[in-house]
Amino acid sequence: MNLLCNELGLDTISLGGTIAWAMECYERGLLTKEDTGGLEIRWGDVRVMKELIQMTARREGFGSILAEGVKRASQIIGRGTEKYAMHVKGLEIPMQQPRTVKMFALGHATSNRGADHLYALPTICYPHLREEASKYLGLSGADLDELTNVASWKHKARAVVFSENYCAVVDALGVCKFSTVETYAVTPELLAQGYQAFAGVEATMESLLEVGERIVNLERLFNAREGFNRKDDTLPERFTKEPLPSGPFAGSTVELEAMLEEYYSLRGWDPSTGLPTEETLSRLGLPPEHVRL
Template identity: 35%
Template sequence: SKNRSSKPFRFLNRSRMNGPLTGAPVTNCVNFAVCAKSPLTGTWNDSHCNGWWGPELRFAGYLGIIIKGKSNLPVYVNITDDHVEILDAADLWGNDTFSTQEILKKRHSTDRESRVLTIGPAGERMAKLACVFAEYRTAARGGLGAVMGSKGLKAIVVTGHKRYEPANPGAFKAARKRIYNKVRTSPGVKTLRKMGTSQLVDPVNETGGLSNRNYTSGRDDNLSEKLNGPSFMEKLWDGGNRRRSCRGCAIQCSHLAVVEAGKYKGLVHDGPEFESITLLGSNCGINDPAVVTQAEHLCDSYGLDSMSTGSTISFLMECFSRELITSEDTGGLDLSFGNADALIETIHMMGSGKGKLAFAADGNRDAAARIGNNSDDLAMNVKGLEIPAYLPQAARGQALAYAVSDRGACHIRPWMYGKEAFGSGNPLECGGKGAMVWDGQMLNAILDSIGVCKFLLMAAAGLDDLFDLYIAAAGFDMGRAEFDLIGKRLAVLTRAFNNHEGFNRTHDTLPKKVMTEGKSISQADLDLMLDEYYKSSGFTKEGIVPASLLRELEIS
């Protein structure tokens, strides 16, 4: 349609938004979102990030920033409380994310450490897999670093001196106390603190969902036993005791890796987490924690989404194994599964834009279009966004979530795999999954909008706790039913945006591999789940938001 063909770089508004709890003096209240139309998918995209930058923006006095237009020359924005200035970034253009962060922290050093959000070389050249980097965390999915690069905007530096002031301090303290009591006694928190999300490697592999070799299967014990939580703890994380947590976090799931021997000796890097471990590791046939850590470090340095990068390289590796591309196409690289040097060199090409495989920085859908030879049958994406680590065939609800997510294949909108594979139900059953996915989307929309890390709900606190905290912080006269309605309104609104851009039921689909290989999902199975999902959400059978639903939710 005419709307879908419009370029995202002409979609001038780009926002970085905090939730009302971002910066609150409570564990996990650190989330902010980077929002724009995605250059990778053409859909709505809000990519979330934790860490330190979002709270600092709140301390400077802002709930969000909306950026319009573009600069003809490289610039960055410096915010210190009420003072905002746009400064020359010519000396920063071309720098990686880590060096940019270091330079700007020194340049704007005051009585308080400045916090830096930036893009790397991939974003500068508007690669579709470009992410936004902020204080060792990334708003990674959907290519929003490319939108920032299209505006000539290298970075945003924030320094704030204000305090977070809840509307009802007494109620706020009471809600906070209940949350901390749950965090202190939660077994889930203890496990996250030791292994982070790497704890998922073994159980996901055992349940057949650990993608390996471009999603050709969901179990490989040789790969998983070398990439699991205990392996990272022993080799890189000092037994799980070396961590670099987000601001004020009591869970502390993020670990600091130090490579002490081998080719990458001396490397210091945050993480990696489960998704990168799988997509840069097992999905590329790699079983060395140090190699995976180096690969993710390079993605962060160039400003690339590590998930989509791993998925795209695994696609190229399968193309190479099937002789759809040759060493002549790869610049002489032996792009076989398990070749660690080829993995690292491909990331360099994607990040720098130099070399035969630089084109892969626009994702596996574009790469398949370039390669041809029916290679799109091997490209694992939905609406252009590369599929995450969980093999779709292993859990029908997770597959449906990939198909209908507003930003393309997403594992946390909602995270169905845990409910299906680790719960009491049958992950291969299709019935009931449509309603489960819709309920999960509404819940996740609430969490994303109020500014909290999802691990708080997963590991300790309940939604009732967050409701009490939200009401005390914001001072809204709101009942629980209206609070729950936030999620529905947001999920409907982003769907309506995508409808406006030309998306409908025909785009809520799955890659050919998922529907033809392994425990495949038939079109009839997918249709059954889609029908149930649309009925639960109130969308039409064609996946369109009716005007009556917008009026009912008072967003029309």
């Protein structure tokens, strides 16, 4: 099915999340055969999934609704199906379970692109990158222990802010994230050295990360112009209110508000609007009088 999606030019994360929504809604009785064109859309039915992939690619029947993505599809159907549409800012949530890896929970909520795991990719919280976390986030001892405990919400905002800035630079330079933010085989210092050698201009880790921060803030301003604000930095209630039912992290929910409060503070954004303050814009060389919110 992954190969089929690739051949048809369909994103596997978005389509997988949209089909999962349809399956859950069908099993809950919120979707019927009248909606699906006679198909029984039950969890794990590979034959039906393959058929839905083809229908979506060709916008045939129920596939034309799925092709809109999970947010719009749920709005088209209505009848309470919106509750089961797992997305942030219209983008379907990827495989990382927010209730077990809290740094990805925050990263999905704050991402200017919606629930994109590659926007922040805060793998610096994982125990195997403990040395890098200590170096770049300035944490040690008990604080570092809290950071590398992926189920704890503490210090995840610091990791997300740093990772978002680094990712923005990596994206701007067209460098692979596996070698940079995923593994730190290419550190911010090495990236600065490479850019300096290539472009012939002075560059440091600090100057590149400031460029990344400027990019994140400009994207936030673009989103604000299009009507997004603090209310959109959120997650589906399944992750914030429904405890994880089983597994090693059973009972866990996402402490999103606590993480957002720290995130906005570190970013220098107004916690009531989720937008950069004038002081932050000025510090980044974005004079407020020249930036339309």
